[in-house]
Amino acid sequence: MRIGELSRATGASTRALRYYEEQGLIRSERLPNGYRDYGPEAVGVVEFVQDLLAAGLSSRVLRDVVPCVGGGHESTACSELLTMVQQVRDDLLDQERRIRARRQALEQYLTGRRSPRGSTGLTGVPGTSA
């Protein structure tokens, strides 16, 4: 498939796709006319990339982790990278928990009518910033 079709299939702009390639996140063959040519697996890879980018990973990290699944690459440093992905997941989980705590504080504030001024109802929350 060519870039337009991949774009439509993934929702990524053609600009984004070229950017991904520039960053080493995806690869492409070239047709005789110079057009990029993608195999069907590209769809999955691009979606993978989009997910991880949306989750806050940098393309520099992705540049290392994506070839592990996308290219005909051998493991080597992949266990390290797996650890990294796990780390990111753990971070996300952690943040999610903290947000939940804040949200519950908000809920309590709204429903329970805790003093609007002075003690905000937040100051003493245990899981404060690192």
Add this chain to the structure above:
Amino acid sequence: MRIGELSRATGASTRALRYYEEQGLIRSERLPNGYRDYGPEAVGVVEFVQDLLAAGLSSRVLRDVVPCVGGGHESTACSELLTMVQQVRDDLLDQERRIRARRQALEQYLTGRRSPRGSTGLTGVPGTSA
């Protein structure tokens, strides 16, 4: 407290604190000499802001949600904002699940030695991009 002390208390740079104020995320009184003056609640508010920023919320969203807890503000649109926070939390949870799926795919690829080329082991994953 003045800005330096708040900075030390929260870990946010003074620049960041002025930026937060500029964006309407925090407020301050002014001392006779023009220096910013913060009450003790500011610490909690700033930590709140930092958490949500770290979690990927934009300051534009925060500009709306923070006054609900930080200022002497009445509920009004706060139920809406609560919904928004919940939405964000749900998004995070969703992303976390997708990442977990990807990670498991990676793990399977690495341990089970699924064909390195052709079927990537990713293409058919259920929870693909929106």
Add this chain to the structure above:
DNA sequence: CTAAACATTGACGTCAACGTGAAGGTCAAG
């Protein structure tokens, strides 16, 4: 032949969340 739709490579613009000076006012200590 010509227009339209698709592709190519630059290369500059953007936006957020600050960093990093510049140029200066304020205040307690010596």
Add this chain to the structure above:
DNA sequence: CTTGACCTTCACGTTGACGTCAATGTTTAG
């Protein structure tokens, strides 16, 4: 009175992930 720590407001620089425009080539439809 001067040094130094602290504060003030500009205002430009930075990084990442693209948007957007320019100038050009290619292929298909009429």
